[in-house]
Amino acid sequence: MSKFDADHFHGIHAIVYALFDGEERLDRTAMRRQVELCLATGVHGMAALGLATEVSKLTEAERRTLMDWVAEDTAARVPLAFTIFGASVAEQIAQIRHAESVGADWVILQPPPVGTYGAAEYIRFFGRIAQATDLPVAIQNAPAFFGRGLTADEIRDLVGQHPNIRLVKGEGPVVDIAGLISRTDGRVPVFNGRGGLELTDNFRAGCRGMILAPDCVDYAVRAYEAFRIGDEDSAEAEYRAMLPAAVFVMQGIENLICYGKRLFGARSGIPVHDRAPALRPDKIGLEMVERFAAQLGPLTL
Numbered sequence: 001m002s003k004f005d006a007d008h009f010h011g012i013h014a015i016v017y018a019l020f021d022g023e024e025r026l027d028r029t030a031m032r033r034q035v036e037l038c039l040a041t042g043v044h045g046m047a048a049l050g051l052a053t054e055v056s057k058l059t060e061a062e063r064r065t066l067m068d069w070v071a072e073d074t075a076a077r078v079p080l081a082f083t084i085f086g087a088s089v090a091e092q093i094a095q096i097r098h099a100e101s102v103g104a105d106w107v108i109l110q111p112p113p114v115g116t117y118g119a120a121e122y123i124r125f126f127g128r129i130a131q132a133t134d135l136p137v138a139i140q141n142a143p144a145f146f147g148r149g150l151t152a153d154e155i156r157d158l159v160g161q162h163p164n165i166r167l168v169k170g171e172g173p174v175v176d177i178a179g180l181i182s183r184t185d186g187r188v189p190v191f192n193g194r195g196g197l198e199l200t201d202n203f204r205a206g207c208r209g210m211i212l213a214p215d216c217v218d219y220a221v222r223a224y225e226a227f228r229i230g231d232e233d234s235a236e237a238e239y240r241a242m243l244p245a246a247v248f249v250m251q252g253i254e255n256l257i258c259y260g261k262r263l264f265g266a267r268s269g270i271p272v273h274d275r276a277p278a279l280r281p282d283k284i285g286l287e288m289v290e291r292f293a294a295q296l297g298p299l300t301l
Helices: 028-040 060-074 089-101 119-130 152-161 174-183 199-205 217-228 232-249 253-268 283-296
Strands: 011-015 045-048 080-084 106-109 137-141 165-170 190-192 209-212
Touching (some): 011 217, 028 253, 045 060, 045 209, 080 089, 089 106, 165 174, 199 217, 199 232, 209 217, 232 253, 232 283
Parallel strands (some): 011 045, 011 209, 106 137, 165 190, 190 209
């Protein structure tokens, strides 16, 4: 049983990058360092196995390994979520069983990476998986990245049918997120992502928090903490400081994985290696990484 109450999840949650060694194997030491650095910034939660974690490049065994590692390193200090990736109900439930076994506090369901179906099929798919666990469940709704998703009304219907679907992980403009919050009558906490773009306006719109890769997460944490005590000027200053870098890395998921991961590596001192196939950095991009890393400063314990 989790010691964390899903109704009180909030703030900035860090979702880890998949860090590989020079042989394209998951790097245990680098992954542990990443979690330690995120926790040191004061993040309000940890997560793994989303788009930033390159989940589609990982084998099922590697996904389980990352669950083991991130759970061990987080050590129940903050709520822990795992995104659940799989092409079938059975595969996703198997992943949830492992998440439960390592002490996950909630899970985030991705739509299956096969085909494109109508809303009714996705509602049935998510519902069958949600019924198989007692953990709080979130739906990741990112039509811009997945090419498929649910409308605000469809999410409202899904949540009404399955009480343990308790949260929504969005990936969209703040106006869309605000519409989702309105259509669900504010009953379902919504976390956004998108690298922290429109950060403070997401807070104003009623977002419970953000789930972000760690390249600028320290600035996002400070912005959130300032905003929650009513110091919007300081929140805006922190957001302005991270915004150019956030815009640079959030030009698409492959760009995030190429340059966002390198920005994190430059700030943390962790070498970054790609797993093929991958977008490879070019000279201009690397120069921008170096400049943004100098502007943002190091990530340290």
